[in-house]
Amino acid sequence: MLELAMGIMLGLLGLGAGCAMIAGIGPGIGEGNAVAKACEAIGRQPECKSDVTSTMIMGCAIAETTGLYGLIVAILLIFVAPGSFTGILKEAIK
Protein backbone atom coordinates (compact mmCIF):
# COMPACT_ATOMS: atom_id res chain seq x y z
CA MET A 1 0.00 0.00 0.00
CA LEU A 2 2.68 2.45 1.07
CA GLU A 3 4.89 1.47 -1.84
CA LEU A 4 2.08 2.05 -4.32
CA ALA A 5 1.23 5.42 -2.81
CA MET A 6 4.90 6.39 -2.83
CA GLY A 7 5.30 5.39 -6.46
CA ILE A 8 2.24 7.36 -7.51
CA MET A 9 3.43 10.38 -5.51
CA LEU A 10 6.92 10.39 -7.00
CA GLY A 11 5.59 9.91 -10.52
CA LEU A 12 3.14 12.75 -10.14
CA LEU A 13 5.86 15.00 -8.70
CA GLY A 14 7.98 14.30 -11.78
CA LEU A 15 5.03 15.03 -14.05
CA GLY A 16 4.34 18.24 -12.14
CA ALA A 17 7.93 19.34 -12.53
CA GLY A 18 7.71 18.71 -16.25
CA CYS A 19 4.47 20.65 -16.51
CA ALA A 20 5.95 23.53 -14.54
CA MET A 21 8.64 23.93 -17.17
CA ILE A 22 5.99 24.74 -19.79
CA ALA A 23 6.59 28.20 -18.37
CA GLY A 24 9.75 28.22 -20.50
CA ILE A 25 7.71 28.77 -23.67
CA GLY A 26 6.62 32.30 -22.79
CA PRO A 27 10.04 33.81 -22.12
CA GLY A 28 11.39 32.03 -25.20
CA ILE A 29 8.88 33.71 -27.47
CA GLY A 30 9.19 37.03 -25.68
CA GLU A 31 12.97 37.12 -25.79
CA GLY A 32 12.95 36.09 -29.42
CA ASN A 33 10.68 39.02 -30.17
CA ALA A 34 12.89 41.38 -28.22
CA VAL A 35 16.05 40.27 -30.00
CA ALA A 36 14.34 40.46 -33.39
CA LYS A 37 13.25 44.03 -32.74
CA ALA A 38 16.70 44.92 -31.45
CA CYS A 39 18.25 43.57 -34.66
CA GLU A 40 15.82 45.69 -36.69
CA ALA A 41 16.70 48.75 -34.64
CA ILE A 42 20.44 48.16 -35.08
CA GLY A 43 19.89 47.68 -38.81
CA ARG A 44 18.07 50.96 -39.02
CA GLN A 45 20.46 52.92 -36.83
CA PRO A 46 23.82 51.13 -36.55
CA GLU A 47 25.33 54.00 -34.54
CA CYS A 48 23.19 53.25 -31.47
CA LYS A 49 24.23 49.62 -31.36
CA SER A 50 25.66 49.64 -27.83
CA ASP A 51 22.63 51.36 -26.30
CA VAL A 52 20.20 48.99 -28.00
CA THR A 53 22.23 45.95 -27.01
CA SER A 54 22.45 46.85 -23.34
CA THR A 55 18.75 47.72 -23.16
CA MET A 56 17.86 44.49 -24.94
CA ILE A 57 19.92 42.36 -22.57
CA MET A 58 18.30 44.12 -19.61
CA GLY A 59 14.83 43.45 -21.03
CA CYS A 60 15.67 39.84 -21.82
CA ALA A 61 16.85 39.27 -18.28
CA ILE A 62 13.63 40.68 -16.89
CA ALA A 63 11.49 38.69 -19.32
CA GLU A 64 13.35 35.58 -18.23
CA THR A 65 11.99 35.90 -14.69
CA THR A 66 8.69 34.12 -15.35
CA GLY A 67 10.55 31.18 -16.83
CA LEU A 68 12.80 31.08 -13.79
CA TYR A 69 9.78 30.95 -11.50
CA GLY A 70 8.71 27.82 -13.35
CA LEU A 71 12.24 26.43 -13.02
CA ILE A 72 12.27 27.04 -9.27
CA VAL A 73 8.90 25.34 -8.88
CA ALA A 74 10.23 22.37 -10.85
CA ILE A 75 13.40 22.19 -8.76
CA LEU A 76 11.36 22.35 -5.56
CA LEU A 77 9.11 19.56 -6.83
CA ILE A 78 12.05 17.33 -7.68
CA PHE A 79 14.44 17.93 -4.80
CA VAL A 80 12.44 19.28 -1.87
CA ALA A 81 8.88 18.03 -2.18
CA PRO A 82 9.58 14.23 -2.01
CA GLY A 83 11.23 14.60 1.38
CA SER A 84 8.42 16.53 2.97
CA PHE A 85 5.59 14.64 1.24
CA THR A 86 6.93 11.24 2.28
CA GLY A 87 6.43 12.12 5.94
CA ILE A 88 2.87 13.30 5.32
CA LEU A 89 2.11 10.11 3.40
CA LYS A 90 3.45 7.85 6.15
CA GLU A 91 1.40 9.72 8.75
CA ALA A 92 -1.73 9.45 6.62
CA ILE A 93 -1.38 5.71 5.97
CA LYS A 94 -0.74 4.89 9.62
Added chain:
Amino acid sequence: MTEAATPDVKSTRFRAVDGALIAMMILPILALIVLKVLFTPAADGVQIAGAMIYAEFEAPVMPVIITESQINTWAVMISILGLCLYLTHGLTAKAVCRRQLIAEWIVEKCQGLVNSNMGDYFSAWAPFIAAIMALSAFSSLICLFGLFSPTGDVNVTFGWALLVFFLIMYYKFRGGLWNYFIGLFKPIPVFAPMNLIGEFSTPISMAFRHYGNVLSGAVISALIGSALSGLSKSLLGWLPGFLGDIPFLRIGLPAVLSIYFDVFSGVMQAFIFAMLTMLNVSGAVPWEEWAARREKRKKLKEKLSKSAA
Protein backbone atom coordinates in the same frame (compact mmCIF):
# COMPACT_ATOMS: atom_id res chain seq x y z
CA MET B 1 46.73 67.99 -0.79
CA THR B 2 50.39 67.44 -1.45
CA GLU B 3 51.50 64.95 -3.99
CA ALA B 4 52.46 61.64 -2.45
CA ALA B 5 56.07 60.59 -2.76
CA THR B 6 56.70 58.28 -5.67
CA PRO B 7 57.01 54.75 -4.28
CA ASP B 8 60.07 52.79 -5.15
CA VAL B 9 58.49 50.03 -7.20
CA LYS B 10 61.58 47.83 -7.15
CA SER B 11 62.24 48.03 -3.42
CA THR B 12 61.94 44.83 -1.41
CA ARG B 13 59.33 46.33 0.86
CA PHE B 14 57.00 47.22 -2.01
CA ARG B 15 57.41 43.77 -3.48
CA ALA B 16 56.82 42.08 -0.13
CA VAL B 17 53.53 43.96 0.34
CA ASP B 18 52.57 43.04 -3.22
CA GLY B 19 53.25 39.39 -2.51
CA ALA B 20 51.20 39.53 0.68
CA LEU B 21 48.26 41.07 -1.17
CA ILE B 22 48.43 38.50 -3.96
CA ALA B 23 48.47 35.78 -1.29
CA MET B 24 45.39 37.43 0.24
CA MET B 25 43.69 37.07 -3.14
CA ILE B 26 44.61 33.45 -3.80
CA LEU B 27 44.80 31.81 -0.35
CA PRO B 28 41.07 32.03 0.53
CA ILE B 29 40.15 30.25 -2.69
CA LEU B 30 42.78 27.56 -2.08
CA ALA B 31 41.53 27.16 1.49
CA LEU B 32 38.00 26.73 0.15
CA ILE B 33 39.14 24.02 -2.26
CA VAL B 34 40.93 22.17 0.56
CA LEU B 35 37.85 22.49 2.79
CA LYS B 36 35.61 21.19 0.04
CA VAL B 37 37.86 18.22 -0.66
CA LEU B 38 38.02 17.34 3.05
CA PHE B 39 34.30 17.64 3.72
CA THR B 40 32.68 16.28 0.56
CA PRO B 41 31.69 12.63 0.98
CA ALA B 42 32.72 10.34 -1.86
CA ALA B 43 29.75 9.51 -4.07
CA ASP B 44 28.89 8.24 -7.51
CA GLY B 45 26.28 9.39 -9.97
CA VAL B 46 24.56 12.74 -10.33
CA GLN B 47 25.37 15.07 -7.48
CA ILE B 48 22.99 18.01 -7.25
CA ALA B 49 22.86 19.29 -3.72
CA GLY B 50 22.45 22.60 -1.98
CA ALA B 51 24.99 24.22 0.29
CA MET B 52 26.82 21.86 2.61
CA ILE B 53 26.43 22.43 6.34
CA TYR B 54 29.85 22.70 7.99
CA ALA B 55 28.84 23.36 11.58
CA GLU B 56 25.79 23.82 13.72
CA PHE B 57 25.66 25.59 17.08
CA GLU B 58 22.95 25.69 19.67
CA ALA B 59 21.51 29.14 20.25
CA PRO B 60 18.56 30.39 22.33
CA VAL B 61 16.11 31.15 19.53
CA MET B 62 17.20 28.90 16.71
CA PRO B 63 20.36 26.95 15.92
CA VAL B 64 23.10 28.90 14.18
CA ILE B 65 24.10 27.06 11.02
CA ILE B 66 27.40 27.69 9.26
CA THR B 67 26.87 26.66 5.64
CA GLU B 68 29.09 26.49 2.62
CA SER B 69 27.55 29.63 1.17
CA GLN B 70 28.52 31.75 4.18
CA ILE B 71 32.11 30.50 4.19
CA ASN B 72 32.40 30.95 0.43
CA THR B 73 30.97 34.46 0.58
CA TRP B 74 33.45 35.49 3.25
CA ALA B 75 36.34 33.99 1.30
CA VAL B 76 35.22 35.85 -1.82
CA MET B 77 34.98 39.07 0.17
CA ILE B 78 38.53 38.66 1.51
CA SER B 79 39.70 37.88 -2.00
CA ILE B 80 38.04 40.98 -3.45
CA LEU B 81 39.50 43.10 -0.66
CA GLY B 82 42.94 41.75 -1.55
CA LEU B 83 42.35 42.52 -5.21
CA CYS B 84 41.28 46.10 -4.43
CA LEU B 85 44.27 46.68 -2.15
CA TYR B 86 46.58 45.21 -4.77
CA LEU B 87 45.19 47.45 -7.53
CA THR B 88 45.46 50.58 -5.40
CA HIS B 89 48.89 49.79 -3.96
CA GLY B 90 51.34 52.48 -4.93
CA LEU B 91 48.87 55.03 -6.27
CA THR B 92 50.48 58.22 -7.53
CA ALA B 93 49.45 61.21 -9.60
CA LYS B 94 51.70 60.08 -12.43
CA ALA B 95 50.68 56.42 -12.53
CA VAL B 96 53.94 54.57 -12.06
CA CYS B 97 52.33 51.14 -11.95
CA ARG B 98 50.27 49.68 -14.75
CA ARG B 99 47.71 48.42 -12.29
CA GLN B 100 46.73 51.98 -11.44
CA LEU B 101 45.32 52.30 -14.94
CA ILE B 102 43.11 49.26 -14.36
CA ALA B 103 41.93 50.67 -11.03
CA GLU B 104 41.18 54.05 -12.61
CA TRP B 105 39.33 52.37 -15.47
CA ILE B 106 37.13 50.42 -13.04
CA VAL B 107 36.36 53.49 -10.95
CA GLU B 108 35.58 55.61 -14.01
CA LYS B 109 33.29 52.97 -15.50
CA CYS B 110 31.37 52.54 -12.25
CA GLN B 111 31.03 56.26 -11.75
CA GLY B 112 29.84 56.69 -15.32
CA LEU B 113 27.32 53.88 -15.00
CA VAL B 114 25.88 55.22 -11.77
CA ASN B 115 25.77 58.80 -13.05
CA SER B 116 24.03 57.86 -16.27
CA ASN B 117 21.47 55.57 -14.61
CA MET B 118 20.76 57.23 -11.29
CA GLY B 119 21.41 60.89 -11.91
CA ASP B 120 23.82 63.24 -10.20
CA TYR B 121 22.03 63.15 -6.86
CA PHE B 122 23.07 59.54 -6.35
CA SER B 123 26.66 59.86 -7.60
CA ALA B 124 27.94 58.89 -4.13
CA TRP B 125 26.40 55.48 -4.65
CA ALA B 126 29.09 54.27 -7.05
CA PRO B 127 31.08 52.35 -4.38
CA PHE B 128 27.98 50.53 -3.19
CA ILE B 129 26.92 49.55 -6.69
CA ALA B 130 30.47 48.48 -7.56
CA ALA B 131 30.64 46.40 -4.37
CA ILE B 132 27.37 44.63 -5.13
CA MET B 133 28.46 43.95 -8.70
CA ALA B 134 31.91 42.66 -7.73
CA LEU B 135 30.62 40.44 -4.93
CA SER B 136 27.89 39.00 -7.09
CA ALA B 137 30.13 38.41 -10.10
CA PHE B 138 32.97 36.82 -8.15
CA SER B 139 30.57 34.72 -6.08
CA SER B 140 29.12 33.32 -9.27
CA LEU B 141 32.54 32.84 -10.85
CA ILE B 142 34.07 30.72 -8.08
CA CYS B 143 32.13 27.77 -9.43
CA LEU B 144 34.88 27.68 -12.08
CA PHE B 145 37.13 26.26 -9.33
CA GLY B 146 34.57 23.55 -8.67
CA LEU B 147 33.28 25.30 -5.58
CA PHE B 148 29.69 25.98 -4.62
CA SER B 149 28.48 29.40 -5.81
CA PRO B 150 27.00 31.34 -2.89
CA THR B 151 24.60 32.96 -5.37
CA GLY B 152 23.16 29.51 -6.07
CA ASP B 153 21.72 29.63 -2.56
CA VAL B 154 18.47 31.54 -2.32
CA ASN B 155 19.28 32.79 1.17
CA VAL B 156 22.27 34.79 -0.05
CA THR B 157 20.54 36.50 -2.96
CA PHE B 158 17.43 37.07 -0.87
CA GLY B 159 19.58 38.80 1.73
CA TRP B 160 20.94 41.18 -0.92
CA ALA B 161 17.46 41.73 -2.32
CA LEU B 162 16.14 42.56 1.16
CA LEU B 163 18.91 45.12 1.54
CA VAL B 164 17.85 46.71 -1.74
CA PHE B 165 14.21 46.55 -0.63
CA PHE B 166 14.99 48.49 2.55
CA LEU B 167 16.85 51.11 0.52
CA ILE B 168 13.90 51.46 -1.84
CA MET B 169 11.52 51.81 1.09
CA TYR B 170 13.74 54.42 2.71
CA TYR B 171 13.68 56.55 -0.41
CA LYS B 172 9.95 56.05 -0.88
CA PHE B 173 9.30 57.30 2.65
CA ARG B 174 11.34 60.41 1.88
CA GLY B 175 8.20 62.04 0.46
CA GLY B 176 6.33 61.52 3.72
CA LEU B 177 4.62 58.44 5.13
CA TRP B 178 1.15 59.76 4.37
CA ASN B 179 2.00 60.53 0.77
CA TYR B 180 3.36 57.02 0.33
CA PHE B 181 0.20 55.56 1.81
CA ILE B 182 -1.98 57.67 -0.48
CA GLY B 183 0.16 56.61 -3.43
CA LEU B 184 -0.85 53.00 -2.88
CA PHE B 185 -4.47 53.89 -3.70
CA LYS B 186 -3.63 55.46 -7.06
CA PRO B 187 -4.95 55.61 -9.73
CA ILE B 188 -8.12 54.11 -8.22
CA PRO B 189 -8.60 52.52 -4.78
CA VAL B 190 -9.29 49.10 -6.32
CA PHE B 191 -5.59 48.91 -7.26
CA ALA B 192 -4.43 48.98 -3.62
CA PRO B 193 -3.85 45.22 -3.20
CA MET B 194 -2.03 45.03 -6.51
CA ASN B 195 0.17 47.98 -5.61
CA LEU B 196 0.96 46.36 -2.27
CA ILE B 197 1.89 43.08 -3.96
CA GLY B 198 4.00 45.05 -6.43
CA GLU B 199 5.96 46.57 -3.55
CA PHE B 200 6.82 43.18 -2.09
CA SER B 201 7.39 41.40 -5.38
CA THR B 202 10.46 43.52 -6.17
CA PRO B 203 12.87 41.80 -3.74
CA ILE B 204 11.36 38.36 -4.44
CA SER B 205 11.76 38.68 -8.18
CA MET B 206 15.29 40.11 -7.84
CA ALA B 207 16.37 37.29 -5.53
CA PHE B 208 14.78 34.51 -7.57
CA ARG B 209 16.11 35.84 -10.86
CA HIS B 210 19.71 35.76 -9.71
CA TYR B 211 19.37 32.49 -7.80
CA GLY B 212 17.47 30.74 -10.58
CA ASN B 213 19.97 31.68 -13.25
CA VAL B 214 23.01 30.55 -11.28
CA LEU B 215 21.31 27.40 -10.00
CA SER B 216 20.07 26.37 -13.45
CA GLY B 217 23.61 26.77 -14.77
CA ALA B 218 24.96 24.61 -11.95
CA VAL B 219 22.29 21.93 -12.47
CA ILE B 220 22.91 21.76 -16.21
CA SER B 221 26.68 21.59 -15.66
CA ALA B 222 26.24 18.71 -13.19
CA LEU B 223 23.93 16.85 -15.57
CA ILE B 224 26.33 17.26 -18.50
CA GLY B 225 29.27 16.17 -16.36
CA SER B 226 27.58 13.02 -15.14
CA ALA B 227 26.26 12.20 -18.61
CA LEU B 228 29.73 12.53 -20.12
CA SER B 229 31.35 10.39 -17.45
CA GLY B 230 28.71 7.72 -17.96
CA LEU B 231 29.26 7.84 -21.72
CA SER B 232 33.02 7.55 -21.40
CA LYS B 233 32.59 4.62 -18.98
CA SER B 234 30.54 2.71 -21.54
CA LEU B 235 32.68 3.72 -24.54
CA LEU B 236 36.20 3.63 -23.08
CA GLY B 237 35.67 1.21 -20.19
CA TRP B 238 37.61 -1.53 -22.04
CA LEU B 239 40.91 0.32 -21.52
CA PRO B 240 43.28 -1.62 -19.23
CA GLY B 241 43.81 -0.78 -15.58
CA PHE B 242 43.10 2.60 -14.14
CA LEU B 243 42.83 4.11 -17.63
CA GLY B 244 39.31 2.70 -17.82
CA ASP B 245 38.23 4.60 -14.74
CA ILE B 246 39.27 8.03 -16.02
CA PRO B 247 36.32 9.82 -17.68
CA PHE B 248 38.22 11.07 -20.73
CA LEU B 249 35.16 12.60 -22.41
CA ARG B 250 34.69 14.84 -19.41
CA ILE B 251 37.92 16.70 -20.14
CA GLY B 252 37.43 19.95 -22.00
CA LEU B 253 33.87 19.72 -23.24
CA PRO B 254 32.11 20.91 -20.04
CA ALA B 255 34.49 23.88 -19.97
CA VAL B 256 33.18 25.09 -23.35
CA LEU B 257 29.61 24.93 -22.11
CA SER B 258 30.48 26.60 -18.83
CA ILE B 259 31.58 29.69 -20.77
CA TYR B 260 27.89 30.35 -21.27
CA PHE B 261 26.33 28.77 -18.19
CA ASP B 262 28.84 29.94 -15.61
CA VAL B 263 30.87 32.87 -16.94
CA PHE B 264 28.40 34.73 -19.15
CA SER B 265 25.34 34.01 -17.03
CA GLY B 266 27.06 34.85 -13.76
CA VAL B 267 28.54 38.15 -14.93
CA MET B 268 25.29 39.06 -16.68
CA GLN B 269 23.25 38.46 -13.55
CA ALA B 270 25.66 40.54 -11.48
CA PHE B 271 25.25 43.40 -13.95
CA ILE B 272 21.47 43.01 -13.99
CA PHE B 273 21.23 42.89 -10.20
CA ALA B 274 23.24 46.10 -9.93
CA MET B 275 21.24 47.69 -12.76
CA LEU B 276 17.91 46.84 -11.14
CA THR B 277 19.18 48.15 -7.81
CA MET B 278 20.07 51.44 -9.45
CA LEU B 279 16.81 51.77 -11.38
CA ASN B 280 14.60 50.76 -8.45
CA VAL B 281 16.30 53.03 -5.94
CA SER B 282 16.51 56.07 -8.20
CA GLY B 283 12.95 55.49 -9.38
CA ALA B 284 11.67 55.31 -5.82
CA VAL B 285 12.40 58.92 -4.91
CA PRO B 286 9.24 61.07 -5.03
CA TRP B 287 11.05 64.25 -6.06
CA GLU B 288 8.10 66.64 -6.13
CA GLU B 289 6.64 65.55 -2.83
CA TRP B 290 10.03 65.60 -1.23
CA ALA B 291 10.67 69.15 -2.42
CA ALA B 292 7.23 70.25 -1.23
CA ARG B 293 7.87 68.68 2.15
CA ARG B 294 11.22 70.43 2.51
CA GLU B 295 9.63 73.74 1.55
CA LYS B 296 6.94 73.23 4.17
CA ARG B 297 9.48 72.46 6.87
CA LYS B 298 11.54 75.50 5.95
CA LYS B 299 8.49 77.74 6.29
CA LEU B 300 7.59 76.16 9.61
CA LYS B 301 11.11 76.76 10.89
CA GLU B 302 11.03 80.41 9.83
CA LYS B 303 7.67 80.86 11.52
CA LEU B 304 8.96 79.30 14.72
CA SER B 305 12.09 81.41 14.74
CA LYS B 306 10.00 84.57 14.13
CA SER B 307 7.59 83.74 16.90
CA ALA B 308 10.50 82.97 19.22
CA ALA B 309 12.06 86.32 18.41
